[in-house]
Amino acid sequence: MAEIQLQGVSKKYSPKDDRYAVEHLTYTIPDGSFVSLLGPSGCGKSTTLNMIAGLESVTDGSIIVDGRAVEDLEPHKRDLAFVFQDYALYPHLSVADNIAFGLRMRKLPKAEIEQRVREAATKLELENHLGRRPKALSGGQRQRVALARAIARRPGVLLFDEPLSNLDALLRDKTRAELKILHAEIGATSVYVTHDQEEAMSLSDRIAVMSAGRLEQYGTPAEIYRTPATEFVAGFVGKPRMNIVDAAVIGPHRVRLEGTSLEVDVPDADLGERSAVRLGLRPTECALVAGTAAENDGTVLVVEPLGNATDIMLRIAGGEFVVREAGFSSFAPGDPVRLDARAAAPHVFDAETHLRL
Ligand SMILES: Nc1ncnc2c1ncn2[C@@H]1O[C@H](COP(=O)(O)OP(=O)(O)OP(=O)(O)O)[C@@H](O)[C@H]1O
Ligand SMILES: [Mg+2]
Incomplete structure (x- = not known):
């Protein structure tokens, strides 16, 4: 005891x-x-x-x-x-x-x-x-x-x-x-x-x-x-590491990933008067769809097959972003892609204090 x-x-x-x-x-x-x-x-x-x-x-x-x-x-x-x-x-x-x-x-x-x-x-x-x-x-x-x-x-x-x-x-x-x-x-x-x-x-x-x-x-x-x-x-727990990027506030409960067209609903976050926040999305909860040279959120940088999953690292405007797909991937380095985060549970943090909102 x-x-x-x-x-x-x-x-x-x-x-x-x-x-x-x-x-x-x-x-x-x-x-x-x-x-x-x-x-x-x-x-x-x-x-x-x-x-x-x-x-x-x-x-x-x-x-x-x-x-x-x-x-x-x-x-x-x-x-x-x-x-x-x-x-x-x-x-x-x-x-x-x-x-x-x-x-x-x-x-x-x-x-x-x-x-x-x-x-x-x-x-x-x-x-x-x-x-x-x-x-x-x-x-x-x-x-x-x-x-x-x-x-x-x-x-x-x-x-x-x-x-x-x-x-x-x-x-x-x-x-x-x-x-x-x-x-x-x-x-x-x-x-x-x-x-x-x-x-x-x-x-x-x-x-x-x-x-x-x-x-x-x-x-x-x-x-x-x-x-x-x-x-x-958020960044320390979970593998692969959570993507945490700058995002612009575009509505009471909606943000957009810096430099992309990806908009994410954040129903549970209290954004207050902020115009910018930090947005966290887990690689396992995001997906990729093929983009075009004119319309994309980023390009594929590295493809890492692991057997049961593949980690795909992208270059986006705000930095790097990782997506984990199930099984083997058909994407290759250089491919323009669009991000889909509809299945993700978003995590929002204050840009200065880094506390959860
Ligand atoms: N005997 C000591 N004298 C002076 N400073 C120390 C001493 N032991 C640890 N520190 C300092 O205290 C801080 C915490 O050290 P600690 O050993 O508790 O870290 P830790 O989390 O166990 O790290 P690690 O994972 O490397 O073992 C560090 O900045 C370290 O340099
Ligand atoms: Mg120790």
Whole structure:
């Protein structure tokens, strides 16, 4: 049982820094949930996680676990376990001893330790490797040992910092699915740092999207994807990346893509007195029709077949624009095309504040 509340949490690594590494983070990680901290390199994900762990001090604000402020508690007095990117296994200890290490430190009875090691090893399919040293294991197996060590502790909170990033793509996808099953089984509140939006979307109950030390949005994967709160979130989540272009306001709820004839209804956006906005359209929701030299919205720049879909990059007046078609495409570089966005859910942002309208 562990609910984690961040209340105005800020971090400065040195009093001389003019900038906070993270600033005014306020949100609640519900008991038993899986929450990802998502954002590009340097946005403050690890800093946030390390403050929850107690590995870094909190400069301002408070971290409250189950109603109790923990920012002054030593890490080992917090009921949590950490899984690092580099696994941090003890090279001179066997797999079994690595898994048992934290339990021995806590002076659990021997029989209890043995039982927990066996149980964690079974969950992570390590039964046959218990006698080996970490260097005799593959990267994926080492990752499992690190996970087994964490869950053997049966902590209220599990913290992960990019735990899959050293695995190859295939193993990463497999481990991701296993992690989801594991979380459902053990139910510990999990906080998971990643810069991979797909990983965050597929694993999480909620995602905290961060940029430059600030929280951009905190919500479920569906909320983040369907109603991104800022232009940053819109561009960061979703693959291929959302097209976000300048658009002129031509009616109370209608805009036109800069330099094209494409007009889009934006029934849900409050455009106010604005004459120009930023318009976001997902590549998967747009379509192309053949144009002519005289009438087109742009020309095809690159065609990228992927098997189940084809990404077509266009040059339009306002810049570049990507459309994803199903299957293989009949368009070729140089073709003049017209854009069709009738099936798209448009996203509209203020041109200055970049906030959703
Ligand atoms: N020990 C430190 N001393 C000083 N500044 C630091 C320290 N650790 C991180 N920073 C700075 O704080 C900011 C946030 O760093 P942090 O490591 O939290 O980012 P991150 O989102 O985890 O990035 P990455 O994806 O690259 O791991 C960065 O500007 C970084 O340079
Ligand atoms: Mg980091």
